[in-house]
């Protein structure tokens with residue numbers, strides 16, 4: 001183990017905290033503070049970590065103060081944006097959580113078609129503000145997910161085939177580095193850092209705001225899911241494979257296999273029935289969208305068809321209630337090269353074998369602008385894959401350890417079965433806490449990982465930001481020798 005991995009959490013004494021209070025305007029929550037237990041919770045209720053202090057930042061100066069304080073006191077650091085990462089990396093044991101979740105402002109420049117978004121915003125905040133101007137950018141498919149984590153890992157969503165990944169729309173970021181300096185990263189300013197932020201995760205500093213490119217959209221779009229009975233899965237997936245082969249870039253689709261969720265628009269007698277759904281969003285004129293999805297809607301005998309002209313903002317929060325905060329989750333994920341008959345048969349065999357009606361499988365379709373973007377421009381590695389699949393084991397907080405074990409085993413066995421069909425890469429943002437560092441390398445591949453490690457060595461040589469999908473700094477031989485002597 002190297003010096004950078006042996007950081008200890010020191011007890012935070014009153015004098016030390018007073019020092020932080022002097023330069024910090026937000027709340028500092030200690031284990032004895034009211035609100036501490038709520039503030040340490042993440043979206044995944046299975047995560048139970050107890051930081052020494054949660055620093056709820058109100059602005060960039062607070063972030064600077066918190067980073068400097070943590071470095072001066074050699075504290076473990078976790079950075080919290082939306083708090084949605086399934087691995088729960090937004091919260092650490094014993095150390096300092098730099099919590100930017102209160103910083104959620106969005107400023108739209110409608111003439112320039114750009115927006116500045118603060119580092120704690122959720123996708124619902126971005127969609128709400130940008131749609132007021134008839135604009136949008138690629139974002140996550142659940143409105144309560146954090147902008148920061150999604151963006152820093154790459155960012156996939158319904159608009160990506162038309163407008164690229166979230167990182168393809170990132171124009172600049174304001175970052176507080178491990179030294180506590182404020183830097184602007186863009187194509188012209190710290191371009192190495194800007195490259196690394198676009199896929200390399202939270203390894204390079206705390207992002208206090210992002211600047212995104214926006215595109216005209218909606219406010220009404222042709223969007224929504226069509227559900228078929230689980231028994232039809234093989235036929236639906238074979239049809240879907242041919243359907244998306246000719247789909248225009250405007251059409252983004254996400255397949256969900258599991259049960260029909262108990263959403264208000266769905267007749268009650270269908271709730272919890274095993275089913276496959278294809279959720280669509282057409283990023284263009286409603287009439288063109290109607291034409292583009294006609295064949296899909298006409299296929300077989302749908303259980304229910306909710307694909308209709310809808311406000312984009314409403315569509316983007318349509319499945320929020322199917323992935324509630326506080327449920328317990330374990331995810332397994334991989335990229336897929338395509339949907340062969342064999343892959344489809346495997347998916348159909350495993351998808352409905354979970355014990356919980358809340359467990360499900362979600363599959364994103366790539367292609368379009370994602371593939372066309374220049375490979376060297378960003379640190380996102382998985383552009384050439386056809387699909388990404390996430391196997392989501394879910395159990396409720398009051399369900400026993402047996403449920404946890406069963407849903408976890410289901411997800412792991414499903415992933416194993418997919419082994420021969422994997423694209424050899426994974427989306428870093430879907431890795432869980434039991435995915436080891438080899439899967440972080442898998443996410444990037446050797447070449448991108450090495451380049452990220454070099455940028456990491458420049459901006460965070462001590463690996464202060466390591467409570468994440470960690471890129472180890474690639475230190476020069478001189479620096480490594482110095483560390484060996486100073487230990």
Ligand SMILES: Cc1cc2nc3c(=O)[nH]c(=O)nc-3n(C[C@H](O)[C@H](O)[C@H](O)COP(=O)(O)OP(=O)(O)OC[C@H]3O[C@@H](n4cnc5c(N)ncnc54)[C@H](O)[C@@H]3O)c2cc1C
Nearest residue numbers: 081082083084085089119140141146148149156202207468
């Ligand atoms: C219900 C659900 C739906 C999802 N849908 C999508 C989707 O459609 N598309 C997609 O691409 N991904 C999706 N994801 C995965 C998502 O990309 C990750 O969970 C992501 O980490 C969430 O971002 P967050 O800000 O909420 O993360 P957090 O849990 O707050 O943070 C995760 C990590 O990101 C880093 N981080 C967070 N904030 C900052 C910051 N301000 N500065 C620097 N580093 C920071 C830290 O390293 C932190 O450990 C989804 C996840 C969930 C749970």
